[in-house]
Structures are given as C-alpha cells and as structure tokens.
Amino acid sequence: xxxxxxxxxxxxxxxxxxxxxxxxxxxxxxxxxxxxxxxxxxxxxxxxxxxxxxxxxxxxxxxxxxxxxxxxxxxxxxxxxxxxxxxxxxxxxxxxxxxxxxxxxxxxxxxxxxxxxxxxxxxxxxxxxxxxxxxxxxxxxxxxxxxxxxxxxxxxxxxxxxxxxxxxxxxxxxxxxxxxxxxxxxxxxxxxxxxxxxxxxxxxxxxxxxxxxxxxxxxxxxxxxxxxxxxxxxxxxxxxxxxxxxxxxxxxxxxxxxxxxxxxxxxxxxxxxxxxxxxxxxxxxxxxxxxxxxxxxxxxxxxxxxxxxxxxxxxxxxxxxxxxxxxxxxxxxxxxxxxxxxxxxxxxxxxxxxxxxxxxxxxxxxxxxxxxxxxxxxxxxxxxxxxxxxxxxxxxxxxxxxxxxxxxxxxxxxxxxxxxxxxxxxxxxxxxxxxxxxxxxxxxxxxxxxxxxxxxxxxxxxxxxxxxxxxxxxxxxxxxxxxxxxxxxxxxxx
Numbered sequence: 001x002x003x004x005x006x007x008x009x010x011x012x013x014x015x016x017x018x019x020x021x022x023x024x025x026x027x028x029x030x031x032x033x034x035x036x037x038x039x040x041x042x043x044x045x046x047x048x049x050x051x052x053x054x055x056x057x058x059x060x061x062x063x064x065x066x067x068x069x070x071x072x073x074x075x076x077x078x079x080x081x082x083x084x085x086x087x088x089x090x091x092x093x094x095x096x097x098x099x100x101x102x103x104x105x106x107x108x109x110x111x112x113x114x115x116x117x118x119x120x121x122x123x124x125x126x127x128x129x130x131x132x133x134x135x136x137x138x139x140x141x142x143x144x145x146x147x148x149x150x151x152x153x154x155x156x157x158x159x160x161x162x163x164x165x166x167x168x169x170x171x172x173x174x175x176x177x178x179x180x181x182x183x184x185x186x187x188x189x190x191x192x193x194x195x196x197x198x199x200x201x202x203x204x205x206x207x208x209x210x211x212x213x214x215x216x217x218x219x220x221x222x223x224x225x226x227x228x229x230x231x232x233x234x235x236x237x238x239x240x241x242x243x244x245x246x247x248x249x250x251x252x253x254x255x256x257x258x259x260x261x262x263x264x265x266x267x268x269x270x271x272x273x274x275x276x277x278x279x280x281x282x283x284x285x286x287x288x289x290x291x292x293x294x295x296x297x298x299x300x301x302x303x304x305x306x307x308x309x310x311x312x313x314x315x316x317x318x319x320x321x322x323x324x325x326x327x328x329x330x331x332x333x334x335x336x337x338x339x340x341x342x343x344x345x346x347x348x349x350x351x352x353x354x355x356x357x358x359x360x361x362x363x364x365x366x367x368x369x370x371x372x373x374x375x376x377x378x379x380x381x382x383x384x385x386x387x388x389x390x391x392x393x394x395x396x397x398x399x400x401x402x403x404x405x406x407x408x409x410x411x412x413x414x415x416x417x418x419x420x421x422x423x424x425x426x427x428x429x430x431x432x433x434x435x436x437x438x439x440x441x442x443x444x445x446x447x448x449x450x451x452x453x454x455x456x457x458x459x460x461x462x463x464x465x466x467x468x469x470x471x472x473x474x475x476x477x478x479x480x481x482x483x484x485x486x487x488x489x490x491x492x493x494x
Contacts, residue, residue, distance in 0.1 A: 017127075017133055032166050038165065039161045039165050043154070049120070050101075053089050054101060055089055059090060059093070073091065074090060075089065075125075076090075094122050094140075096140065096346075096361070103347050104350035104351050113143050118138075119139045139361070139362040142360075143155065144355060144357040145357070149314065156284070156293070157291060160175055162362070166367065168367075168376075171296070172374070173319065173321060174296075175297060175316055176318075177314060178303070178304040179277035180306075180311045181273050182250075185273040185275070185276075186264075186274060188271055190239075190246035202221065202236065205221075206236075207303075211335070215248065222237050222244040224238060249267050253302045260301070264278060284300075285298075306339055306341055312343055312344045314341055317338065320370050337362065338363060340358070340359050344357065382435055384412050384434060385437070387401050387402045388419070389415050390442070402414050410485070410492070426455075429455060436488055436492070438450055439451035440481075444478070448482075452484075456494075457475040461474065461475055
C-alpha cells in the first residue's frame with residue numbers, strides 16, 4: 001500500500017518585494033502622517049479613503065508603463081458572467097488614478113474645486129531591489145477643478161509647511177518648481193512636435209536623470225544611447241546634433257541661477273506655449289514670496305522635469321539638501337522626498353470634459369528615512385505597563401489594577417502567559433519594552449500594597465552599577481495600592 005504523501009508545510013517568508021512592519025515602525029509612520037494631515041486639514045483639504053482596487057480600464061493611461069498597459073500593476077480577471085467576460089481589476093499603483101475615478105463618479109455631489117488628501121499603501125508589480133518594495137505608502141494632496149496658478153503656489157507652500165511640521169528644518173530642504181509648458185516650448189523649438197511621443201518620452205526620462213547621470217549622460221541619451229557601468233545599454237532618442245543642442249541649452253539653464261529665466265526666454269523666442277509657462281512660473285514665484293515663502297524655501301528651477309507624461313503645467317519636487325553617508329560611507333545629498341504638478345487631463349478621459357487639477361505626493365518611506373538620518377525620528381517604542389501574576393486565583397485583582405491604569409490614560413496589560421516562572425514574566429516585559437512592571441503577591445495583597453519595578457532604571461543600573469548597588473534594588477519600591485496610578489505616572493515622567 002502506497003504511503004500517503006504529506007502536504008509540505010508552507011514557508012514562513014514574506015513574498016519577494018514585500019516586508020512586515022512592527023510596532024515602532026508603524027507608530028513612527030503614523031505620528032508623521034498625523035502631523036502632515038494636520039497641515040493639510042489647516043489648509044482646508046478633506047480626507048479621502050478610496051478603494052485599494054480599481055478596474056484596469058479606469059487606470060487606463062495613468063498606468064506606469066503606457067507601452068504595456070497591464071505592466072507594473074497586480075491585476076487579475078474576475079469570473080465571467082454568462083457570455084460577458086469578467087472585468088480586469090488591479091491593486092492601485094498610486095493615489096492619483098483613483099482620484100480621477102472618484103471625482104468623475106461623484107462630481108455632482110462634490111464641491112468644485114475639490115480639495116482632498118489621501119494616505120495609504122500602493123502596489124507596484126515591478127522588480128524589487130534594495131530599498132525598493134512592491135508595497136509602500138504614499139501621502140497625497142490634490143486640488144481638482146481650478147486652473148488658477150494660485151492652486152499650484154498653495155500646494156508648494158503647503159508642502160513646505162508639512163516638511164517643517166514633521167521636523168525638516170528650514171535650510172535642510174528646497175522645493176524646486178518648473179513648468180512643463182516651458183519644456184514643451186523648448187521641444188517645439190527643437191523640432192519635436194506633440195505627435196513625436198516616443199522621442200519625447202525618452203527626452204523627458206533623460207532630463208529627469210540629470211542629477212544622477214550629469215550633463216554628459218543626458219546628452220548621450222538624447223543621441224544614440226548610453227552604456228552604464230554594468231555594460232547595460234539604454235536606447236537614446238536618436239536626435240541630431242542641432243535638436244540635442246537646443247534641449248541641452250534647457251538642461252544647462254537649471255544651473256544658471258538668476259540667469260535661468262533669461263536663458264529660457266532666448267531659447268523659446270516667440271513660442272506661445274513656452275512663454276505661457278514662463279508667465280505662470282513668475283506668478284507662482286510672486287504668490288509664494290508675498291506669503292513669505294522666498295527662494296530659501298521655494299525656488300524656480302528649469303532642471304525639474306518629472307518623468308510622468310501626464311503633467312501639463314507647473315511641476316515641482318521637494319529636495320532635502322543635507323548630506324548623509326551611503327552604504328560605502330561616501331557623503332551624498334539625500335535628494336527628493338516629494339513631487340507633483342499640474343495634470344489638467346485628470347478626469348477628461350471619464351467625462352470628455354477637461355478638468356484642471358494639481359497635486360503632490362510625498363514618499364513616506366523616504367521621508368521617514370530622512371528624519372531617521374537627521375536623528376529626528378523617535379524609534380524608541382515604549383511598551384505597556386505589565387501587571388505580573390503571582391497568584392492564578394487573583395486574576396480579577398490584577399485586571400482591576402490594569403483597568404485603573406488604563407482609566408488614567410496609561411497603557412497597561414496583565415500578563416496572560418504561564419505565570420509559573422516569574423522570571424519569564426519579567427523577560428516578557430523586557431521584550432515588550434515595558435517601562436514598569438507591577439508585582440503583588442499574597443503578602444502585598446494582605447497589606448494593601450504593590451511593588452513597582454522601574455524597568456528602565458533597572459536596565460541603566462545593570463549596565464553601570466556594582467554588585468552592592470544592584471543589591472540595593474533602587475529600581476524597585478513599594479507603595480499603597482491606592483497610590484498605584486500616581487506612582488506609576490511619576491516613573492513614566494522621570
């Protein structure tokens with residue numbers, strides 16, 4: 001008789017490109033998002049929580065890879081209903097595409113302009129790498145339904161306030177602003193019309209890599225292409241020298257400081273699109289300066305491009321300017337933590353009518369990493385007070401102690417493991433990073449007292465104290481039961 005084949009046990013591993021987040025990480029992220037949300041709320045933006053799943057049809061041209069409409073997303077097809085094939089559904093890959101569907105669906109019930117912010121996980125079906133995950137958090141704010149450049153200026157000012165609210169000091173960041181219309185004007189002058197979408201896409205991606213590849217790398221991508229250090233070859237736009245020179249003039253204007261506008265005006269000449277973009281940039285700069293957001297915080301910078309093709313006007317990036325060390329100990333600037341811009345075709349594909357919109361997206365993990373690098377992230381998680389169990393039949397008394405602490409706003413729990421070994425209870429409290437353990441045996445119960453063990457002080461004494469000092473047990477003291485809350489609070493506030 002053949003042996004029954006055992007079902008193999010599942011592997012306890014996260015899927016490739018995903019990770020688990022534990023207490024301290026989750027709390028740090030929530031605290032940061034709460035501060036950002038407070039800023040957005042002050043500006044009059046409302047929270048929106050949309051579905052994590054959208055139809056692939058609704059995502060449409062907002063997909064990451066327009067040449068491969070289903071690439072980049074986690075998608076599946078529902079079961080067919082009779083002769084009707086099932087819908088293709090996908091996990092959202094950002095928070096902007098869902099906003100397009102929400103506004104189109106509910107536009108008759110929403111105010112116009114509609115100002116919303118959204119925070120949550122998004123999913124990318126892309127090859128994972130170091131620090132690059134398939135699930136990550138985004139934090140967005142958008143204004144839908146107004147073409148006023150005041151909305152663009154407001155987003156930039158609000159972004160500056162949000163960065164400062166989470167602990168990025170003034171001088172450690174700059175918000176760089178450009179206008180896609182200026183670049184479109186340059187492309188038209190260079191002889192790349194709107195229907196040259198393939199070449200324009202390569203040009204946009206090339207300019208967007210200026211900070212990483214430098215002018216020579218960008219120039220190579222405008223021509224035949226570029227081979228990187230690993231030997232991989234990236235196809236270029238194949239532009240002739242005359243066209244490439246015009247675009248490189250635009251690229252180099254980014255480092256021209258106060259002369260940038262003059263260089264751009266010379267490049268653009270009488271091109272209507274480009275001149276409209278320059279006028280809008282000046283208006284944004286004037287509006288920001290009038291509210292006290294000068295070039296120390298918000299600056300016009302022609303080198304900002306933003307790679308996504310759906311941007312139609314002003315674009316901006318928040319760059320952190322302080323230095324950190326990379327994995328090899330080399331100094332480098334931290335770089336971008338947020339970006340966005342105007343995309344006036346956001347809802348048009350649903351309604352057939354142009355609906356102007358502007359928004360920003362903050363890279364939550366990047367911003368958390370920046371705060372950690374600056375030492376402004378509180379990663380020391382404080383666990384709950386642990387009420388230990390000395391007598392199994394007095395569980396009600398221990399729960400009453402925990403309830404008293406909770407009623408006073410103090411996190412507390414009763415140890416619910418096997419109480420036989422008291423040492424294991426204290427090990428549990430240490431693993432929970434508990435600041436205090438409460439101890440009451442039958443003797444203390446008869447006298448109406450409890451023992452309070454200061455675990456933080458105990459850890460400090462254990463590192464530095466002599467045997468005699470350790471025996472003094474300064475980290476543990478007795479108090480009347482009715483003073484439990486007061487004495488625990490004193491320890492927590494020490």
